[in-house]
Amino acid sequence: MTKISTRVITKVLLYQQVADDLRDLINQGVYLPGDKLPSLRALSVKRKMSIATIQRALEELEIVGLIEARPKSGYYVCFNNSTDAVIELPNMGMSMTMKPKSVKIHELASQIFHQCGAPDVINMGTSYPSSDFMPTPALQKISNQVIKHHMADIVEVQFSAGNTLLRDVLAKRMNESGCQVSASDVIVTNGCLEALSVCLRAVAKPGATIALESPGFVGSLQLIESLGYKALEIPCHPVTGMSLEALELALEQWQISAVLVVPSYSNPLGSCMPETNRKQLVELLATKDIPLIEDDLLGDLSFDGSRLKPCKAFDKKGMVLYCSSVSKTIASGLRVGWIAPGAYYKEVSYFKTFTNISAPQFSQIVVAQFYNSGKYERHVRQLTAKIAKQVYQIQSLIRQHFPDGTQVSNPQGGCILWVVLSQDIDGHELHLKAIDMGIGIIPGQLSSATNKFDHCIRINCACDPKIDIQSSIKTLAAIATRLLIK
């Protein structure tokens, strides 16, 4: 794949040679985002140049935002460092053809997830961080204490919106990210998918139209299918997320019962809606009395430690149903999620109760105590640093090995990369050939009820760090190259 540098180098001076070489190493993934570069002294010895020349080269790279100096520590590769072609802006003209559609992806989706989950397959399909990223030893210690002190609570079902300890800490954390929510506004669920399902049922009757991002989260599309709704896919900007212009257009044309959005690190595109857009989205829907279901389960997973305010923070009328879970941050297997349903509390509580009465206490208490242990912030910093490393490694490998013209997303959080291949390549065919080689990825067919993304694939970068990532991506690239030639 070609590398079109946005920087134009006119005179090749000594320091520029050094800068060019370092930039190449970074682009090739030898130094990954977050990595520390060798010290001035080390580079000076290695290149046989003066410290001043090296210093000038590094400053050059700093100016273009490729690396950053950290006081008393040295130079580090920046996270948002891409000088490469990323995903093109969507053709906003396609918003003209937006139309509610029935979703029929389940058969294919269940086949594909089944294939990705087979024991001998390297699973880059399902979008959960591998358990290597999870704080298992800390959770084990806490679990022991929970068994010791809370066994009576674990044994007896509670007719409630969830464990009080947990709802307290969730409300506290939501307040810290700008949402005015109290413990009594929170309903605990068995994971985020259940949260989304309950919210959809609370606001829309079968047959209704739900607007969501395009490309969208396969789970949401399947929920829309299984609950008998229609999907209205709103084009998504690869950096800023759902196009508000397109949404406005859609709202004029169609009767929409709810909008479903993943504002932070959308799945699969990795876009992150700026706070101004979030505010505007909430206000737009509030004027039309349309509920917004916000899926924020990736909100804590920013690579640079920032935490954007959720849409819920801008919600004055109680029209935002906030959903999240610990599946990507603490443990997917505990199945702990939650909803802050705003004005829809009663309806949401009703459908939650008639899903399965209440969430099990054990998981809830473990999660509450992990948050309260003070270990969460540090864990998430380590987790995102590790995930970012793999994201950038895989991004860099894709750039090196996939055919020319391949575009890859450049997310600032989450764990997923979205790869746009040549229109001639069929994502599902690529998936099938990859499975034959023991590698699982998700084709774009599952990210839409249209076939707009049939030439795309989704890769989970938070896969088991013990696998040979380099050779897996090279294998995928070789398959893509062969499909292109064919």
Add this chain to the structure above:
Amino acid sequence: MTKISTRVITKVLLYQQVADDLRDLINQGVYLPGDKLPSLRALSVKRKMSIATIQRALEELEIVGLIEARPKSGYYVCFNNSTDAVIELPNMGMSMTMKPKSVKIHELASQIFHQCGAPDVINMGTSYPSSDFMPTPALQKISNQVIKHHMADIVEVQFSAGNTLLRDVLAKRMNESGCQVSASDVIVTNGCLEALSVCLRAVAKPGATIALESPGFVGSLQLIESLGYKALEIPCHPVTGMSLEALELALEQWQISAVLVVPSYSNPLGSCMPETNRKQLVELLATKDIPLIEDDLLGDLSFDGSRLKPCKAFDKKGMVLYCSSVSKTIASGLRVGWIAPGAYYKEVSYFKTFTNISAPQFSQIVVAQFYNSGKYERHVRQLTAKIAKQVYQIQSLIRQHFPDGTQVSNPQGGCILWVVLSQDIDGHELHLKAIDMGIGIIPGQLSSATNKFDHCIRINCACDPKIDIQSSIKTLAAIATRLLIK
């Protein structure tokens, strides 16, 4: 309440005086079902009569089935000992007026359950055994081992129908009760309510008609309401359960998408469908290709240790969707249930996945290990003995203290009594007055979408054994008496 003995005593002989006195003590609940009577010698000393006379009196009671001799142990009060008026047979004429109806009980139900669950209320409303009945110490030991050895499984979500260990033992147990089911036929859920909900969604579209027992389980009625179905209530015989004649009539008249039945110890009536009826029910529906959703979560809770074959055991076409959970036997708080959906496996698995992906591993492994520990059978024997004791104590107290004309059910398992009051008494009014006195019961209004049972109440007898049961029932009786006079 009058006691109409079915025995006619003509000559009052010495031994008959003794027999009469003992019978009165049993009817008054001084000796409860399962209790051992004083020894022959002790009675002979106390009554100043010969051992032979006492022996003759006891034989008399044995002949009428009130007590039984156990070899080398003595005489015990029988379980099925009622010589009193029980619930009258339903007027089968009412089957003529069977008609699909929308259910609208949720508002009232959530109020009532909320009131019953308040911290200062003696809760005889919700129908779960109190945690005092549960094997908490054994579960605690197992939980410790599970945390020690299975932490990795607990942390990572599994895209599967459930933990393999658990599905193995569930299939094994189902086979023991006559169902030909293998582990791969079983789907684990978060409790039995979720199981019922998923099965309903798998077999019936919103608007469809579901036939169920009348009076019926409040949770099932609320599921029918929340999923937008209509309920067709089939009259129930207090001993043998759903009337098959009435069901046949209904099937001729209406298009029914599924039949929902609680064959063992139905909630609230306590009826238990004989195996011949189960077989007949399965065959009847099979000829008409109508799925049968069987709720068997009380199947293990027979007072005499018998275990009837579920309907599933007679299922040749795969039309029975078997549902159960450990909520009444091991721990309601673990939220572990399961489905053996027969021919509907694919649809059920689909709706289960899009409810919440899968059940948490911790609960599943704990339950599997408890079953495999060999402690389950003994635990259930002890559990049902304790529950039976409270059921019979409360039954006896109701007979003594409630107004004349009151009828009370005589279940042979489960934990619930159904009390039919004078038509002049409003169950909901009784509930409200009881709540004022700090006692929670469920009025008949919640057991039907009709108002056929407005003069009935449901009492959970597996309530906390530390409460003053006698005075609670006396208080209820006093309220009923006052409502009658008013």
